[in-house]
Amino acid sequence: MIKLKGMTGSIVRCVIPEDLPSADFNSEFGKVMETGGSILNGARIVLDFGARAISEATVTALLSGFVWPSGASVAAWITYDAVSQELLKRAGLRTSEPAPSEGGPCGALVLHRSLRSGQRVEHRGDVIITGHVNDGAEVLASGNITVLGRLNGLLHAGCEGGGEGEDPDTVVVSRCMEALQVRIGSKIGSLGRDAEWWGKRVVASVKDGAVLIEYWPFVKGENAGGVKEETA
């Protein structure tokens, strides 16, 4: 069943469950229009498909069958499927969470799931993932990234930074660090399986122009894992 949820900044989030068969889209969106018609009229909505892939046919069907008739405007199309994200971007559609105020930062994005190979999350703000980030998955956040599961995929924290505007406090936190690369701002840390903190709880940050891995929780000045390879 499709749910409507209020968000900050007068945005309405329309959550489409991943287990809802796409054949039922017409009838389910019809029900949403019946029950939430007054909320949708004039509202900015985020269409949240989770990890579901979105086809050209789905986009056009939703625009003509739901978005335009309801009087809503789409602030973002959210999917973790990287191929669908490319498709939406090529159509000029926004695929990252909208800020409550135009140009401002978003709140933290909390995902209670694991990301599979080929899935990608982009977010303007902090990201917290309670599951694993598998090898081949990507997370790009303008803020910090925390992974409570095992980290095998690619994280890029502070992805909008670089140069003078880079936030020196941006960090990546992982409870089980098994990634071969981590990116913070304009720096890339290439990591090795033979490192003593492999598989451990770590914090990665940028210190003296390079990505530094430290055990987490850490005492300042102790537990440093060493400065890793850095690429500007």
Next chain:
Amino acid sequence: MTPRVIVVTSGKGGVGKTTATANIAAALALLGNKVVAVDGDVGLRNLDVIMGLENRIVYTLVDAIEGNCRLNQTLIKDKRVDNLFMIPTAQSKTKDAVTSDQMVSVCSELRKDFDFVLIDSPAGIESGFRNASAGADEALVITTPEVSAVRDADRIIGLLESMEKSPIFLIVNRIRPQMVKKGDMLGVSDVLDILQIGLIGMVPDDENVVKSANEGKPLTLGDGAQAAVAFKNIAARITGKDIPFMNLEVPKKGFFARIKDAFGGGR
């Protein structure tokens, strides 16, 4: 019973999709089900060879789709088992010879006559995989305990989930318990921790698999081989039977065997 259409897929090539399709299809037929194994790998057909039916091909799946014959004319009956059939694909065509819609209608047609339709998918995530999966309700994902195969399986599972296939079960193929014990190979629990889907079978690395493939006789048509038992167990679990998983742990060696190893005789 409601007919079930299952795609056998993996992402990575060479992990045992075709072997698994042939063996599970034969095992399901031995359990009394009417089964057809469909070669969905247009242009690189292999299922006919593994099942030993290559000399009986007259029409292929692509012939039926192009209207050169009826679908039932492509069916090859396996004479060794009652109720086991195969549909070969074309070797001289490319993946573009079949569309998703055509595969959906082929599967709808086969549902009328069979309890199980097993589709052997090509490797990759492009049109060949998508077409092979289009008509299926369920999926069996095959992986070996290697990092690259597991990553590709993870990708495929994500795609199958977004294609609304359910249930999706995992088969871990070519397990070498000795290597797992030494820490040189991922264990099944490691693979499950990454892929987070239900396990339906663990198949040990068994040289009889290569032998049977070369002979064109699915292992499950014979007895004894460890891999044959594993594939038969998978078929039984598909039909809903609660079969315990095989113990693939390395047996502890006795005193004399350890002495022999110490003097280099155990290699």
